[in-house]
Amino acid sequence: MAELNSKIPKGLLPQKWTDYKNHINLVNPPNKRKLEIIVVGTGLAGASAAASLAEMGFKVKNYCYQDSPRRAHSIAAQGGINAAKNYQNDGDSVYRLFYDTIKGGDYRAREANVYRLAEVSNSIIDQCVAQGVPFAREYGGLLDNRSFGGAQVSRTFYARGQTGQQLLIGAYSALSRQIKKGNVEMFTRHEMLDVVLVEGKARGIIVRNLVTGAIERHAAHAVVLATGGYGNVFFLSTNAMGSNATAIWKAHKRGAFFGNPCFTQIHPTCIPVHGDFQSKLTLMSESLRNDGRIWVPKKKEDAEKIRHGKLLPTAIAEEDRDYYLERRYPAFGNLVPRDVASRAAKERCDAGFGVGETGLAVYLDFSDSINRLGKSTIEARYGNLFQMYEKIVDENPYKTPMMIYPAVHYTMGGLWVDYELMTTVPGLFAIGEANFSDHGANRLGASALMQGLADGYFVLPYTIQNYLADQIRVPKFSTDLPEFKQTEKEATDRLQRLMNVKGNQTVDSFHRRLGLIMWDNVGMGRNEAGLKNAIVEIAKLREEFWKDVKISGEPNEINPELEKAGRVADFLELGELMARDALNRNESCGGHFREEYQTPEGEAMRNDEDFKYAAAWEYTGESAEPKLNKEILDYEFIEVKQRNYK
Amino acid sequence: MNLTLKIWRQKNATSKGRFVTYKVNDISTSSSFLEMMDVLNESLVMKGEDPVAFDHDCREGICGACSMYINGHPHGPDKAVTTCQLHMRKFSDGETIVIEPWRARPFPVLKDLIVDRSAFDKIIQAGGYISVNTGGIPDANAIPIPKVKADLSMDAAACIGCGACVAACKNASAMLFVSAKVSQFALLPQGRIEAAERVQAMVAEMDKQGFGNCTNTGACEAECPKEISISNIARMNREFLSAKVCAPKVKEMNEGGG
Ligand SMILES: Cc1cc2nc3c(=O)[nH]c(=O)nc-3n(C[C@H](O)[C@H](O)[C@H](O)COP(=O)(O)OP(=O)(O)OC[C@H]3O[C@@H](n4cnc5c(N)ncnc54)[C@H](O)[C@@H]3O)c2cc1C
Ligand code: SF4
Ligand code: FES
Numbered sequence: 001m002a003e004l005n006s007k008i009p010k011g012l013l014p015q016k017w018t019d020y021k022n023h024i025n026l027v028n029p030p031n032k033r034k035l036e037i038i039v040v041g042t043g044l045a046g047a048s049a050a051a052s053l054a055e056m057g058f059k060v061k062n063y064c065y066q067d068s069p070r071r072a073h074s075i076a077a078q079g080g081i082n083a084a085k086n087y088q089n090d091g092d093s094v095y096r097l098f099y100d101t102i103k104g105g106d107y108r109a110r111e112a113n114v115y116r117l118a119e120v121s122n123s124i125i126d127q128c129v130a131q132g133v134p135f136a137r138e139y140g141g142l143l144d145n146r147s148f149g150g151a152q153v154s155r156t157f158y159a160r161g162q163t164g165q166q167l168l169i170g171a172y173s174a175l176s177r178q179i180k181k182g183n184v185e186m187f188t189r190h191e192m193l194d195v196v197l198v199e200g201k202a203r204g205i206i207v208r209n210l211v212t213g214a215i216e217r218h219a220a221h222a223v224v225l226a227t228g229g230y231g232n233v234f235f236l237s238t239n240a241m242g243s244n245a246t247a248i249w250k251a252h253k254r255g256a257f258f259g260n261p262c263f264t265q266i267h268p269t270c271i272p273v274h275g276d277f278q279s280k281l282t283l284m285s286e287s288l289r290n291d292g293r294i295w296v297p298k299k300k301e302d303a304e305k306i307r308h309g310k311l312l313p314t315a316i317a318e319e320d321r322d323y324y325l326e327r328r329y330p331a332f333g334n335l336v337p338r339d340v341a342s343r344a345a346k347e348r349c350d351a352g353f354g355v356g357e358t359g360l361a362v363y364l365d366f367s368d369s370i371n372r373l374g375k376s377t378i379e380a381r382y383g384n385l386f387q388m389y390e391k392i393v394d395e396n397p398y399k400t401p402m403m404i405y406p407a408v409h410y411t412m413g414g415l416w417v418d419y420e421l422m423t424t425v426p427g428l429f430a431i432g433e434a435n436f437s438d439h440g441a442n443r444l445g446a447s448a449l450m451q452g453l454a455d456g457y458f459v460l461p462y463t464i465q466n467y468l469a470d471q472i473r474v475p476k477f478s479t480d481l482p483e484f485k486q487t488e489k490e491a492t493d494r495l496q497r498l499m500n501v502k503g504n505q506t507v508d509s510f511h512r513r514l515g516l517i518m519w520d521n522v523g524m525g526r527n528e529a530g531l532k533n534a535i536v537e538i539a540k541l542r543e544e545f546w547k548d549v550k551i552s553g554e555p556n557e558i559n560p561e562l563e564k565a566g567r568v569a570d571f572l573e574l575g576e577l578m579a580r581d582a583l584n585r586n587e588s589c590g591g592h593f594r595e596e597y598q599t600p601e602g603e604a605m606r607n608d609e610d611f612k613y614a615a616a617w618e619y620t621g622e623s624a625e626p627k628l629n630k631e632i633l634d635y636e637f638i639e640v641k642q643r644n645y646k
Numbered sequence: 647m648n649l650t651l652k653i654w655r656q657k658n659a660t661s662k663g664r665f666v667t668y669k670v671n672d673i674s675t676s677s678s679f680l681e682m683m684d685v686l687n688e689s690l691v692m693k694g695e696d697p698v699a700f701d702h703d704c705r706e707g708i709c710g711a712c713s714m715y716i717n718g719h720p721h722g723p724d725k726a727v728t729t730c731q732l733h734m735r736k737f738s739d740g741e742t743i744v745i746e747p748w749r750a751r752p753f754p755v756l757k758d759l760i761v762d763r764s765a766f767d768k769i770i771q772a773g774g775y776i777s778v779n780t781g782g783i784p785d786a787n788a789i790p791i792p793k794v795k796a797d798l799s800m801d802a803a804a805c806i807g808c809g810a811c812v813a814a815c816k817n818a819s820a821m822l823f824v825s826a827k828v829s830q831f832a833l834l835p836q837g838r839i840e841a842a843e844r845v846q847a848m849v850a851e852m853d854k855q856g857f858g859n860c861t862n863t864g865a866c867e868a869e870c871p872k873e874i875s876i877s878n879i880a881r882m883n884r885e886f887l888s889a890k891v892c893a894p895k896v897k898e899m900n901e902g903g904g
Contacts, residue, residue: 067711068710070767070770071703125786126783127778129836131775131776132775166803174780176767240704278677279705387726391733458780458781506691506692508684508688550692552691552694552695553696558699
């Protein structure tokens with residue numbers, strides 16, 4: 001494998017993207033029609049990319065595993081999307097959004113990419129408004145904003161508690177328009193199983209038609225993966241049930257380096273786990289931290305009584321409450337970044353101050369805000385979230401404080417990509433949560449939607465042309481090439497192998513066990529012994545899986561058990577790489593907290609001397625250890641500092 | 647709690663379906679309906695039987711994938727929830743629960759409780775968008791929009807495309823779904839530009855896909871998990887009439903927006 005080349009353009013930070021665009025090769029209109037692009041995924045990243053590329057004149061094929069592109073996991077995002085509009089006149093700017101994102105990511109993201117992200121953020125809002133996205137507005141008719149963690153300005157645009165839904169429907173409608181025009185061919189209920197390389201370049205994919213079970217070969221001049229994050233490695237997460245790593249993991253095994261796999265975001269405000277049959281966790285949007293105050297009892301006895309149902313939180317006097325975020329981080333208070341808030345909750349619960357039946361919960365209390373602003377204002381801001389909470393927990397959060405606990409939510413890691421969003425496999429691109437690019441070791445709230453749409457609407461449609469410009473003479477590849485047949489055979493064989501195990505344990509039972517290993521050892525707190533243990537345990541579990549998994553039904557029909565089995569088989573490999581990456585990174589940064597590396601006050605201790613790099617892991621074979629490649633992060637324009645939210 | 651489930655089983659689109667009765671025991675009242683189905687399916691897999699196939703993904707009431715017709719109601723007896731948000735505490739111990747797929751001609755069953763709702767995508771493709779390309783767009787605050795209108799538009803835009811309205815309607819009408827999209831855009835200045843073409847194109851596609859007529863029974867609104875208001879249908883009818891009066895019939899969405 002060649003040296004990692006991040007292809008960062010030369011020049012001053014604010015000029016890089018403009019200069020890049022001025023100098024890249026473009027594809028002229030008649031040639032665009034001859035070029036085909038596969039886009040896997042219809043979330044914010046995939047749908048916006050597919051629509052934009054088709055508008056430009058490329059022939060696009062777009063895939064999702066759901067029955068409609070509109071159901072991609074992006075639909076579930078609640079809180080909002082950031083942009084540097086400075087509509088609130090509170091001092092926001094492109095530079096400030098860039099700076100907050102780099103700092104929030106604990107100085108583990110690439111400067112040039114993050115600056116570009118902040119730069120295009122404003123166009124996203126313009127685009128969405130033009131598409132008819134009904135963002136929240138003020139009485140004067142202009143757009144409203146709210147604040148999110150890790151920022152001291154109000155730059156988050158939102159559509160009630162359904163921002164992801166509205167943005168995705170916007171992208172989906174643009175996509176629908178292109179489908180109607182024949183510029184996008186849409187394949188729903190299709191799952192990508194592998195990527196096909198011809199002469200070292202990505203030239204197609206192998207998919208399974210989830211209705212008929214047929215395995216199909218699809219060719220194109222370039223392949224774009226927009227398949228989302230891999231938080232479901234942990235079994236319990238806020239991700240949709242079908243969210244999976246299969247596409248990026250298979251790409252990794254075909255040569256795409258995996259960037260920072262251990263960087264996982266544990267979101268502080270989720271509804272606590274309720275029982276053994278729980279299938280997923282529900283997020284309560286971070287926007288709630290604008291008006292909710294987080295606390296636990298000051299006295300252990302009170303916490304104990306609450307856990308046994310002998311005391312109600314509302315009966316605890318003000319002076320007996322510990323608003324621990326406000327206490328520890330007076331400057332940011334309840335709006336510290338997610339990693340900081342999550343760890344602080346874990347610290348209090350581990351110390352015996354947790355509430356709820358399990359003691360693994362803290363309060364998010366709205367009584368002050370309700371007294372100050374009135375119930376109707378709070379209802380207007382968060383009505384649907386409160387309703388959702390009440391449906392699940394059966395308690396009224398207007399009256400009793402909400403209970404929350406951290407849960408796996410997002411993966412900053414993903415396929416390593418260069419400035420052009422291309423992986424280490426030529427012609428294979430990764431956008432949205434599927435890549436590792438912009439959030440470093442921790443993502444700020446409302447920045448994933450921004451990144452997904454930035455990549456899809458405004459970045460990839462340019463950068464991919466620089467690759468495609470010299471592909472115009474390459475005729476479309478036949479799917480009868482031996483490379484296609486071979487890759488298809490490998491995919492079919494693997495499914496057959498899964499079916500043939502005919503063991504005694506269900507797919508979910510394996511997934512649950514993997515999730516526990518990951519949560520205990522590769523979760524909010526990590527240490528050397530635990531990580532080494534995880535590597536051994538995961539390998540054992542993987543072996544057991546391939547000997548004893550039980551899948552009913554047939555491969556040539558709708559078979560959700562088989563779909564899950566394929567995904568879990570991949571998680572069982574990826575989980576190990578995550579543990580290896582966490583073990584290698586002997587420092588604490590962002591969402592990666594190594595217990596050995598903390599200050600006496602329990603704050604994360606970064607080690608810039610040895611770890612100011614992005615880890616790009618290279619697959620070297622089934623039984624070989626992966627190889628670590630390093631992209632050293634050069635901060636030319638900002639000073640790298642210890643994060644301080646105090 | 648212990649329950650008896652009568653579930654519609656159908657191998658594929660061409661085979662005939664039938665009800666099969668199952669028992670599930672020790673279900674926690676704080677489980678969701680789909681978690682109860684997971685328990686059933688785990689037990690079926692362990693017995694080597696085919697688990698019940700159903701659509702689901704987000705499990706928080708927003709993707710619109712889940713779609714079960716439970717005891718005679720799309721998404722079950724609880725108001726304003728999707729199947730995935732329905733909790734077992736809404737049922738009583740020992741109860742028999744009947745579970746069917748959406749039943750409507752434009753939504754053919756693919757397997758068990760999974761139906762094909764691509765007809766909805768076709769309707770959106772016919773005109774459920776504003777014709778703007780990426781880039782070259784004026785500032786987002788260039789056109790102020792009255793808050794009331796933006797809020798009403800958002801109310802309509804909350805539709806998750808689940809199809810419960812169609813399943814609830816004796817005519818299998820898609821009017822609530824289509825009118826929600828028409829209204830979302832009709833209420834915004836950006837959407838007005840193509841309003842006439844849009845409503846005609848979408849209604850024509852709705853008819854083509856075989857959805858029935860609206861006879862104002864209101865079952866759709868009553869069962870809609872997102873409480874989409876039937877007043878959207880009235881708005882769509884007004885839009886449709888004025889489009890007919892003011893403009894010649896347009897076959898396809900005119901690409902005016904630029
Ligand atoms: C509950 C929740 C709330 C959130 N709220 C916010 C928020 O308020 N603000 C914010 O900025 N971010 C938020 N996030 C994060 C954000 O929603 C996601 O990071 C983002 O939407 C990911 O978009 P994406 O386009 O990369 O991928 P996704 O939306 O996950 O889309 C993935 C697509 O890939 C397809 N796919 C996946 N695997 C395959 C395969 N093997 N074959 C074929 N197709 C495949 C899927 O069908 C889907 O279409 C939230 C996340 C969650 C879980
Ligand atoms: S109108 Fe309501 S019932 Fe109909 S598709 Fe939309 S959300 Fe579902
Ligand atoms: S599973 Fe998404 S709405 Fe029910």
